[in-house]
Amino acid sequence: MCLAVPGKVMELNGSMGRCDFGGVERELCMDLLPEVETGSWVLAHAGFAIQLLDEEEAKKTLDLFQEWADFEAENTLGPTPIEAANASEAGGGSDGPPA
Amino acid sequence: MAPRLDDRARADALVARIERAVTKPTALMEVCGTHTMAIGHHGLRSRMPEGLRLVSGPGCPVCVTPCEDVDRAIAMAELPDVIVTTFGDMMKVPGSRSTLAKARAAGANVQVVYSPIDALRLAQQQPDKTVVFVGIGFETTTPTIAATMLRAKSAGVDNFCVLPAFKVVPEAMEALVLSPQTKIDGFICPGHVTAIIGVAPYAPLAAKYGVPCVVTGFEALDILEGVAMLVEQLAAGDARVENQYKRAVPDEGNPKAMAITRQVLQPCDAMWRGVGVIPGTGLEPRPEYASMDARARLPVDLPPPADLPKGCSCGAVMLGLMLPNECPLFGKACTPASAVGPCMVSSEGACAAYFKYGGA
Numbered sequence: 060m061c062l063a064v065p066g067k068v069m070e071l072n073g074s075m076g077r078c079d080f081g082g083v084e085r086e087l088c089m090d091l092l093p094e095v096e097t098g099s100w101v102l103a104h105a106g107f108a109i110q111l112l113d114e115e116e117a118k119k120t121l122d123l124f125q126e127w128a129d130f131e132a133e134n135t136l137g138p139t140p141i142e143a144a145n146a147s148e149a150g151g152g153s154d155g156p157p158a
Numbered sequence: 159m160a161p162r163l164d165d166r167a168r169a170d171a172l173v174a175r176i177e178r179a180v181t182k183p184t185a186l187m188e189v190c191g192t193h194t195m196a197i198g199h200h201g202l203r204s205r206m207p208e209g210l211r212l213v214s215g216p217g218c219p220v221c222v223t224p225c226e227d228v229d230r231a232i233a234m235a236e237l238p239d240v241i242v243t244t245f246g247d248m249m250k251v252p253g254s255r256s257t258l259a260k261a262r263a264a265g266a267n268v269q270v271v272y273s274p275i276d277a278l279r280l281a282q283q284q285p286d287k288t289v290v291f292v293g294i295g296f297e298t299t300t301p302t303i304a305a306t307m308l309r310a311k312s313a314g315v316d317n318f319c320v321l322p323a324f325k326v327v328p329e330a331m332e333a334l335v336l337s338p339q340t341k342i343d344g345f346i347c348p349g350h351v352t353a354i355i356g357v358a359p360y361a362p363l364a365a366k367y368g369v370p371c372v373v374t375g376f377e378a379l380d381i382l383e384g385v386a387m388l389v390e391q392l393a394a395g396d397a398r399v400e401n402q403y404k405r406a407v408p409d410e411g412n413p414k415a416m417a418i419t420r421q422v423l424q425p426c427d428a429m430w431r432g433v434g435v436i437p438g439t440g441l442e443p444r445p446e447y448a449s450m451d452a453r454a455r456l457p458v459d460l461p462p463p464a465d466l467p468k469g470c471s472c473g474a475v476m477l478g479l480m481l482p483n484e485c486p487l488f489g490k491a492c493t494p495a496s497a498v499g500p501c502m503v504s505s506e507g508a509c510a511a512y513f514k515y516g517g518a
Contacts, residue, residue, distance in 0.1 A: 062192045062506075063298060063350045088275055090305040091415040102353060102406065105245070105295075106273020107302040109412055110353045116405045123377055127199055 063104040064124065065117035071097050078103060081121045165379060169205075172382035177207045179389035185211045185341055186388055187334070187478050189327060190348030191218035191506025192376055198515030200378035202385075210389065213478035214508035215334060216430060217348070219294045219325055220247045221476065221500040221507045224429040226463040227323040228253030231292050233458035234321070235266035240456060241284070242321075243277035244292040246270040250503050254464040274306035281310070281318035290452045293320040298350045300324045300441060301415035304422040307443070307450050321452040324441040325428055327351050328359040333436045335367045340477050344388035346381070347373040349403050356411025360399045368397040375403035422447050431500055432466050432473030472499035475508050482512035489513060 066080040068087065078087035078101065085106075089095045092108040100117040101108040112120075188194060194214045197203060203212055216222045228251055235242035235258070242258070249259040249270065262268040271277050274291050281289035293303045303320060310318040327348060334340050347360055352373045360371040370391040374384030384402045391398060401409055419441070428440025443451045466472055470492070471485035482488055482501065492498035494510050501507035 063353065085272075086275070088273070088302075088305070090309070091301050091412060091418065093414065102350070104298050104350065105302040106275050107305065109298065109301070109350075109415060110406065110408070112406055119377070120406070127195070130199060 063102040063109055065112055065120045066101060066103050067114075067117070068095055068097055068099045068101060068108070071095070078108070081125065168379055169382055172379065172386050173205050175386040176210065176382070176389055179386070179393040180207050180210045181393065183209045183211075184343045184389060184392060185213055185478065186344045186346055186385060187213050187215045187342045188346040188348075188374075189215040189217045189331060190346075190351065191221075191504065191511075192350070193217065193346055193348065193374065193381065194508050194511045195506055196376045196378070196381060198511040200381070201515070202378065202381055205382070206385075210385075212346075212385070213342075213481070214475065214511070215342075215478055216330060216433060216476040217508070218501075218504045218506045219296050219299065219323075220251055220504040221472065222325060222430040222433065223248070223251060223294050223323050223500070224431045224463065225252070225254045225465060226429065226460065227292075227294075227321065228258065229255070229460045229463060230453070230458060231258060231268075231290070231321055232256055232261045232266065233460060234290050234452060234456050235261055235268045237456060237458070239286065240288045240290060241267045241269055241280065242290045242292065243269050243271045243280060245272075245294065247504060248292055248294060250497070251500055252467070252497075252503070254461045274303045275309070278306050278310055278313075278315060278318050281315050282313070285317055288317050288319065288456065290456065291318070291320050292323065294323045294325075296325055296327050296348075296351050297354045297419070300423070301354060301412075301419045304419045305415075307422050307447055308418065310450065311447070316449070319450045319452040319455050320443070322423070322440070322442045323428075324423065325430070326425075326439050326441065328355070328363070329439045330430065330436055331360075331363055332367075333439070334477065335363060335369055337477065339479055342369060342478065343392055344370045344372070346384050346388070347371050347399075349373065349375055349407055352401075352403070352411060353407045354412045354415050356413075356416075357399050357401055357409045364397040364399050370397045371399045373399075373401045373403050373407055375406065430476075432470075432476055466500075467498050470499035472501045472507075472509070475501055482509040485509070 066078040100112045102110040277291040372384045372387045423441040426440045426442045474480035497503040501509040
C-alpha cells in the first residue's frame with residue numbers, strides 16, 4: 060500500500076494545491092514537501108506530496124501504472140491502486156488511497 | 159503492452175548478468191507489496207536462474223495489521239457519536255469476528271477516505287462527533303498522518319484522533335535477518351518507503367549482518383537491475399547499500415517528512431499479524447499528542463484476539479518460509495473473492511499477487 064503516484068502540481072494555495080494525476084485532478088497537501096512550486100512534478104501518497112520527480116520519470120511511471128491497470132481491466136480480480144484512487148475520487152468504491 | 163525491443167535486449171542483458179553471478183542457492187526478499195505485484199506482473203520469477211529465489215516478506219501494512227487493531231477499530235465505530243475513518247484497503251481485513259466492511263453494513267459508522275486530511279475535515283464539519291482515523295502504514299504513509307495530527311493541533315480541532323497501528327520497515331528487516339528460521343541473502347529495498355527514510359537506515363543490515371541491500375524501482379528493468387546488483391555484490395563478497403532508483407529516490411529521502419514523524423510519534427513495540435511482536439517496530443503518539451491517541455480517548459472492550467484463521471499460512475509466507483501456492487488453502491478455500499488470510503485480502507499481498515499472476 061506504499062505505492063506513490065506521480066502527478067503535476069497545477070495550482071498552489073498556501074500549503075494546499077491541486078494536482079493532475081494522468082488526467083484525474085485532486086487536492087494535494089504540501090506539508091511534507093514545502094519546496095513544491097506550481098508546475099512541479101511530484102510523487103504523491105495519501106493526498107500528500109512526498110518527493111520531487113523530473114518530468115520524464117513521472118511520465119514513465121504513469122505509463123507503467125497504466126500498463127498494470129490495463130492488465131487489471133482484462134483480469135478483473137479487483138482494482139489496482141491507481142484505479143482505486145480514481146474510484147474513490149468519484150465518491151464511490153471502498154478501495155481507498157493509492158496507498 | 160509488449161515491451162519495446164530495446165527494453166527486451168536490456169532485460170536479456172540483465173538476466174545474463176544475474177545468471178553469471180549466481181553460483182549457489184540464493185534467496186532475495188522484497189519487502190514492498192508493489193514489488194510483489196511488479197515481480198508477478200512482469201513474470202520475473204520465470205527469468206531467474208536455477209537456485210535464485212525471490213521471496214516476499216511482510217511488505218504490506220494491511221497484511222501485517224493484527225486482529226486486535228481491526229477489532230478495536232470496529233468497536234470504536236460501534237460507539238455512539240464516533241466516526242471511524244480509514245483507507246479503503248483496511249475494509250475487508252478480517253478481525254477476530256468481523257471486518258470494518260461488515261460492521262459498516264451492520265450500522266457501525268465507518269467512512270473510507272482517500273487522505274487523512276479528509277478525516278480531519280470531517281472532524282471540523284462535525285464537531286459533535288469524535289472522528290477516529292485508523293493509522294496504518296509504513297514510513298511512506300506515516301508522515302501524512304503525523305502531518306495531519308500537527309494540522310489538527312494547530313487548528314485546535316479536538317475531536318480528531320488516531321488509532322496508532324504504524325509499522326517501521328528497516329527494524330522489521332533486521333528482525334527477519336536475526337530470525338533463525340529465515341535465510342535471506344539480500345534485500346530488494348522498498349522504493350517509496352525509501353523516498354521518505356533515505357538509504358541510511360539499511361546500513362546496519364549490510365554492515366552488521368552482511369546482507370546487501372539495493373533500493374529498487376518498479377519497472378521490470380529496475381527489478382532485474384536491482385537483482386543483478388544484489389547477486390553481483392554477493393558474488394564479490396560485498397555487503398553494501400546501493401540505490402538503483404536514484405532517479406526517484408534521493409539518498410537522503412525526505413528529511414522534512416521524517417522530522418514531522420519524529421515530532422509527533424515515538425517508537426513502541428508492535429504486533430505483526432502472523433509474525434508476532436517485534437520490539438521497536440511500531441510508532442505511537444508522543445506524550446504531547448496523547449490526547450489524539452484514540453486508544454486512550456475511546457476505551458473499548460475487545461474480544462480475545464485471534465491471530466490467523468485456522469490453516470492459514472500467511473505468517474510463514476511473510477517470513478519467506480513458504481511460497482503462497484504451498485499453502486494448503488491457496489486457490490481452494492482462499493481466493494481473492496473469498497479470502498481467508500490477510501495476504502490474500504490485500505490487493506498487494508503476496509498471496510493475491512501469486513493468485514493473479516500464477517507465481518511466474
